[in-house]
Amino acid sequence: MTITFSRQFPGYHVRKGENTFFVEQLLNEFDIDYRASTYMNMLHNINSDKLLAGKLTMKDLVDFHLSLSPNVTDKKLTTIRSGHRWVAGKKACLRVWSKKPYNSPQIQFFYPTTVVNTYKFGISDYGLMSLNDQSTGYYGEICKNDGLTPADFRSWFKMKDYDTCTNPVFDGQIISFSDKINY
Numbered sequence: 001m002t003i004t005f006s007r008q009f010p011g012y013h014v015r016k017g018e019n020t021f022f023v024e025q026l027l028n029e030f031d032i033d034y035r036a037s038t039y040m041n042m043l044h045n046i047n048s049d050k051l052l053a054g055k056l057t058m059k060d061l062v063d064f065h066l067s068l069s070p071n072v073t074d075k076k077l078t079t080i081r082s083g084h085r086w087v088a089g090k091k092a093c094l095r096v097w098s099k100k101p102y103n104s105p106q107i108q109f110f111y112p113t114t115v116v117n118t119y120k121f122g123i124s125d126y127g128l129m130s131l132n133d134q135s136t137g138y139y140g141e142i143c144k145n146d147g148l149t150p151a152d153f154r155s156w157f158k159m160k161d162y163d164t165c166t167n168p169v170f171d172g173q174i175i176s177f178s179d180k181i182n183y
Contacts, residue, residue: 001086002093003079003175004106007067014155023096023109024069025076025147029178030110035070046108055105060098064107076147077181082172086118092175116176119183123157123170131174131183138183142174145181 005022009015027034032042043061050056086092092113095106121142122130129136136142143153153159157170174183 001090002095002106003081004095004097005079006101007096009152009156012155012158013152015152019069020147021069021072021074022076022079022147024072025074026094026177027068027110028072029075029077030113032110034065034068040065042111043107043109046111050105056098056107060105060107064096064098064109074147077145077178078142078174078176080121080146080172080174082170084120084173086115086173086175088115088117090115092177113177116179117181118176119174121170121172121174123159136183142183145176145178146174 005026006020007023008017009020011017024034027039032039040061043065044051044058047056047061051058051061092115093108094110094113095108098104098107120130120132122133129139129142131138131142140150143150146153148156
């Protein structure tokens with residue numbers, strides 16, 4: 001199954017259009033030196049079928065490789081997705097859009113990766129979060145592991161100020177790629 005990552009913050013976010021650095025953070029978690037020419041070789045190998053089919057060009061891969069920021073040191077250990085289709089042990093194909101989202105071919109930027117664990121995750125309309133149907137105090141850790149600051153996380157999930165309202169506005173999963181996570 002495929003997970004596509006956004007390289008820019010969405011239009012409704014306070015940082016609209018700025019880089020998320022999710023790809024760089026994920027590659028850091030997998031100990032991949034994406035600045036090296038060996039990473040370009042990896043990109044070529046894992047996208048060879050699309051190259052041969054004419055769905056991607058070498059220019060697409062080179063442009064993607066050159067677009068990666070060399071100064072990112074943070075790591076992204078998880079991703080949050082709506083729904084409940086992921087289970088531990090499944091392989092995830094990690095991708096990004098080569099150009100315009102939904103109107104360009106996708107680039108696979110790493111080998112298929114095993115999902116280490118999943119956690120049921122919810123957010124109420126006033127920012128109350130739950131993990132596995134229990135209120136959680138892991139807010140800062142969840143934000144950091146997802147590659148976001150608390151402010152960016154709140155804007156991404158359109159969270160309002162805290163209140164007692166508990167209407168769910170997000171129902172999904174935290175998908176962990178790391179055995180370092182144990183919520």
